[in-house]
Amino acid sequence: MQTLDAIAENTAALVKYLSARSAALGREIYLVGAVKTRTAAEISAAASAGLKIIGENSPQEFRDKFSSYPAGVEKHFIGHLQSNKIKYVVGKADLIQSGDSLALLAQISARAARLGVVQDVLAEVNISGEHAKHGFSPKELTDSVSKLKTLENVRFRGLMAVLPKERGAAEACMDAMRGLYGTLSVFFPDFKYLSVGMTDDYVMAIERGSNMIRLGRAIFGERNYPPSPQLTP
Numbered sequence: 001m002q003t004l005d006a007i008a009e010n011t012a013a014l015v016k017y018l019s020a021r022s023a024a025l026g027r028e029i030y031l032v033g034a035v036k037t038r039t040a041a042e043i044s045a046a047a048s049a050g051l052k053i054i055g056e057n058s059p060q061e062f063r064d065k066f067s068s069y070p071a072g073v074e075k076h077f078i079g080h081l082q083s084n085k086i087k088y089v090v091g092k093a094d095l096i097q098s099g100d101s102l103a104l105l106a107q108i109s110a111r112a113a114r115l116g117v118v119q120d121v122l123a124e125v126n127i128s129g130e131h132a133k134h135g136f137s138p139k140e141l142t143d144s145v146s147k148l149k150t151l152e153n154v155r156f157r158g159l160m161a162v163l164p165k166e167r168g169a170a171e172a173c174m175d176a177m178r179g180l181y182g183t184l185s186v187f188f189p190d191f192k193y194l195s196v197g198m199t200d201d202y203v204m205a206i207e208r209g210s211n212m213i214r215l216g217r218a219i220f221g222e223r224n225y226p227p228s229p230q231l232t233p
Helices: 002-023 040-048 059-068 082-087 104-116 137-142 167-184 202-207
Strands: 032-034 053-056 073-075 095-099 119-124 154-161 191-194 212-216
Touching: 002 032, 002 202, 040 053, 040 059, 040 082, 053 059, 053 082, 059 073, 059 202, 082 104, 095 104, 104 119, 104 154, 137 167, 154 167, 167 191, 167 202, 202 212
Parallel strands: 032 053, 032 212, 053 073, 073 095, 095 119, 119 154, 154 191, 191 212
Antiparallel strands: none
16 A cells, blocks of 8 residues: 555656656646545545546446545546446546447436536447457447437547557557547547556557556555455355
8 A cells, every 4th residue: 555645756756757758749648547446535645746637437436435536636437337327427527438338328418418518428449359348349439420429418539448468469459549549530529538558558558649548556556455254154
């Protein structure tokens, strides 16, 4: 477990690094702190050191921790979103990064319409085709453009993906994401974010075109999950 001072130091170092890479590459790179299981004190320590965007993985955590998030930070939802949990997130998240199917995005749009808002979203792409991952295949996404454009209460701001672990495959998938982003940005003029890269691969992702990274361990250290309850025989 990282101390609050260590969290602040990690954040400040990342902000400095990303500022330098943004200047060198000629494009802004956005840092999202992945705050699953993190306490209000931990999140505040990162925010005080320059973290401007937090990303929550769990709808229930997003709901329960919402009032404790530091003032002024953007609040993104970055985890898998089930349809029965949409009510916890739509209209509250500044950006939902995990729009992983046409059906889910239609439900998000319908919920946003009832609230009288337009919800910013990213389309999540399963760029590696792994069965364990959520998201559109690239073909599904390009084939769905006309239907996605009918969803009046969502605004598409870009794409999100999780890369495979193997380095060569990750590089190829990152290149494919960059190409897909370029193709789809013609149809969606509000595209801004290509959210690819986590603690183990963010350096490579940035160099190959990502402009938004989602970091948890690099800021907060390893997660400390509560012990599983012991079952009585």
